[in-house]
Amino acid sequence: MATLSRMLPFSADVFFRLFEQYNAAIWPAQVAAYGLGLLLVALALKQRPGGSRIVAGGLAVFWLWTGIVYHMAFFAKINFMAWAFGALFSCQGLLFLWSGAFRGRLRFRFTRTLHGWVGLAFAVFAMAGYPLAGWLAGHGWPRTPVFGVAPCPTTIFTLGMLLLAEPRAPIGPMLIPALWSLVGGAAALLLAIPEDLALPFAAATGLVLALAKNRRAALAATPGSGGPRQA
């Protein structure tokens, strides 16, 4: 924490004023992000041909936008680490694009299970609870980081969507969101941003649920373990 403190060269006030500038500059991209987010959740809830590729493509758009436009074009003005963050976010975007949208390796489907409900709750929190918490904490619109175009709510949304992935939760695509959750969570403590404290909680819960889900899936696939019988 002390090390991160030394790496944060800006104040909370400057941070939120940057968001004010950013939100004004990219308007109405936020509206498009919400529209796309609702579509992705709908596609996970109700299956459509090619729906999972669209979900992965949508997540890729969020991460690439946040990496290139937010981190590199805006955040870099006040933080020398923003270029590295932008590169990480871009890698995550390219991963979704390649693995999910092009190769179809990611399948998103809501199931009435614990990980399904938690995943859905994360997505809803990122879109509705997060801005509400920000407003209650005194930095509502236009100073709020917005889902789809800002890193923290986008990360929570992504962790939620990855919990909806079937048959297993993909651990690889959760790593960069989990890493950002540590960075964002520590910054939340230092800058007193209560809504971002949800980040480490979402990452820890998401990873635990994903590992548990994958363990169950592995056990179910093992002959004699009580899983599906082979003909």
Next chain:
Amino acid sequence: MRRFTDHPSRRAFLASMGAAGVAVGLGPAHAAAEDVLKKPIPASGERLPVIGMGSWITFNVGDDMELRAARCEVLQAFFDRGGAVIDSSPMYGSSEEVIGHCLKRIANKQALFAATKVWTPFKALGIRQMKASEKLWGVKRFDLMQIHNLLDWEAHMETLVEWKAKGRIRYIGVTTSHGERHEEMAKVMATQPIDFVQLTYNLLDREAESRLLPLAAERRLAVIANRPFRRGELFALFARKPLPEWAREFDCANWAQFFLKFIVSHPAVTCAIPATTRVDHMHENMGAAQGRLPDPDTRKRMVRYVEGL
């Protein structure tokens, strides 16, 4: 708690302050800028006001024109109160750019002593970064170029020695902070052709008293004290407590001056570089550069007082 380890007698203290050329006035805390306390840079005898200005966090406001205008007012107050040393670094986000922006817009800045740092690995990248800093500040040359946190110092030292010989910079310095890397710092201080060191020194962080400050005095190096308020922590700890009555004996009107006068009254310290975003705080800080400074016995008393709170 760490103990105060520097024990010169009052007479020795006064002698050292006299030798250091400190102008110890008896005027009020808000005396004119001309009455500002100054100490000489040992390498040249050039005199610097004992209170400078840091820019970590405070001047990193990006493109926000409203905040930039507010910082220009802070900088104007700094120069109006007799300030000179401004310290920054490429690590501080947009701080260098904002300082350059403000310097173009304010008056009465002829006393500027421009100090920044090189903060990158590799000699070639360092040269590029220092040239970029000149453009950002809008200065033809820096008065002081420091190697930030000793990062790749061997490579940058070659450049700095060459630049100083050519007159492209006036002084060479090395920095550390948070009380770290004192061993390596001592090695550089003992062996390299530097003029300045920058280190962390304040009422609670006094580790430098045991080795680096005596070494700086021995090697005739100017000392810039960073983190004078421990990034505001000293105010959080003590500002609600009463300022002792005896603080008036050394023309101290508030806690900021209490913290700063402690630092700059050390014989080896040339100046402290508090950072602020507020004009009223700048006036308080600059008030520490006027009037009397605490003597060695009072310095010990100051330590005892804050440790007892």
